Amino acid sequence: MSESGTTRVLAIGAAAGLAGAAATGFVSGWDRFWANWNLWFLFLLTIGLGCLFIVALEHVVGAKWSVPLRRVPERLASLAPLMGLAALLALVSLPVLYPWTIPKNLKDPAIGDKAVWLNVPFFAIRVVACVCLWMLAYRLFVSGSIRQDDDKDPRFNVRARRFAPVFMIIFGITITVVAFDWISSLEPAWYSDVFGVYVFAGTFLAGLAATTLAVLYLKARGRLPGVEPDHLYNLGGFMFAFIVFWAYIGFAQYLLMWYANMPEEVFWYRERLQGGWGTLVLALAIFHFFVPFLVLIPRGAKSATRGLYWIATLMLLAHWIDFYWMIFPVLGKGLIFGWPELSFAAFFVSTGLLWIRRAMTRGADMPVGDPFLREGLEFRL
């Protein structure tokens, strides 16, 4: 299919998806609409933030191997500002989905005591602040990197390396805020200290999976010359490590709550372990951990194109299921999946792909102005 043909298909997909999504609100209720909206914007936002984190991480540690690949997460990171805007729109969902916005719920001390944090003005301030910080980081890392393509100014690397540790702190705080505000506060009585880390693990993994997919896509089209299986091996190894990390954090959170058996903690799991949700947890355990873990164990698997392609796709799917499992039980309608979900999928996937394709046209496919590019291309295991 030609470039413009693909664009047309995506545009049609986005328009049809938007129409279906809007119909959802009128037919199936606005709670389902906003649950879908929040799920999808969080899904794409975490991919974008994960990629931004990968870029920052590479600057922090001064990684050379990843320089030839860096433009890929830089471009994917453009999802973060876009989905930041979607987050601003999602403020409308507060009275629909979030029980702490209803005054009578605040009489329950388990919710009322958190009103200092969970109130609409402060929530909005946090959302705006987070979006601004991400945009700032995006400008510094990505726009600066693209400018370097032309002016070949090595001072960009110095600037990026100075800012990257600061961004690490910003990222750690904002991703926790995203996790607590958008997901955890759907059940305001619930609390889990490690929840931010859990969402971070999924975020980083989603970023890695999207990066790997995009790298494989570009490599298959010959747009990343000089990228060897050795580079892919590092991506695969990273994914392997963070698949284990996600499972570790996820299980640690569950184990502690299961052990302590405190009513204000276990009810969250109780809802999400019964009926169809329990099956979904099993699917998460298998497809978010066991299958990719076992597949990626052999050395060759971490750089095998076809295997990585499937695992990365699987990880994105599992990441979506993870969020679906956390968000959708609050609707109280059981395990629902139908045309509204498919419409939202069509809308967000098409929009995201269109946006990424637009980002793909900015700058070269590799950071050609980076003084470490050659060193990165020569990287061997």
Added chain:
Amino acid sequence: MSNQIFSVLGLFDSAQQLMDAIPVVKPKVKARLDAYTPYPIHGMEEALGLRKSPVGGMVFVMGLIGAIATMAFELWTEGMDYPMVTAGKPAFSWQAFVPIMFEVTVLFACFTSGLGMLFLLNRLPFFRHPMLHSKSMPLITRDKFALAVEADGQALDVDAITALLRAAGARTIEVLEQPAPLGLISPNFLFRVVAGIAVSCFVAGYLTYWGVKLFPVAIPMVHMLDQPRLDPQREDNFFKDGFGMRMPVAGTVARGRIPFTIRKQDDASILMNPLPRTDDVLKKGRQEFTIYCSVCHGILGNGVPSLTAAYGAKPANLVSQQFRDYPDGKIYYTIVMGKNAMPSYAADLSEDERWSVVHYVRVLQRAMNAKDTDIPKETRK
């Protein structure tokens, strides 16, 4: 044996010369090839045709064994052999065992990779490796690259190999002899190591056990003793009446016990023995009778035991006609409620045990009143 050849070394001036020499030498010798270089050279493993290290597979298998064995062991100890309720959880709570399983998996995997690599694959202990004392070693650590043709226990044609290495471009040739085995290190070194570890574990465990037992400076787990709790049969001010123990709530029925409401022995005649007269039931009855009843009623139930004479009581002769005419229920009633000087045995014997005893009393009655005609004809004298 000291003149046996260990290996023939050829020294090359550059890594490239070494890499070029390998394909020349490799097809012409059957012996093992090895290379010694000042730094790692990419592609060396493939060129030498070294087989893939089996460490990965070994570690995987042992890790899997560790995981399965631990879970199975915990299933057996906690779920089957000695089920114990902890914190109100089911006896076999897999969640609680996952961390242990994880640790043992890592332990097995680490030991396998470490010990397997050292002892199985690197054939340690190998003191006095001939390479370490060779004249070439100082050169190799500086700027020379060595290709070694290793005898590996077989005979080497030194002259042919020397010529081959020279033809391949080696500047210097050195022939290394097999070192004489050290007297101290025998082939059963591994066995000694294992035995040594076992003996040290035994000694350490034994000393610790007796050390703690004889000199109880640090009582293990003393926090368990210090906790606030109500001890059975102890005075305690927690309740107003000053007893630590509570009376059961009125109307409480203990598990497996049916309340006995009959208050007159004659009324008990209506009770039927619910147990069949099987071997197992009679054996059970004999066991309980021997433990509880025979002390007074005698081992044969005829009221002539060794003990009662000292106390002047006159226990019933259970095999007399009076008791042979008793219905089962009246015997049962006596066990439950006691009679005359006989106390109740309700606390000592369960429902089924009492009825088994009733059966056994019937057996005794029949046996003690046997006639000659009861004996089978063929065994009569």
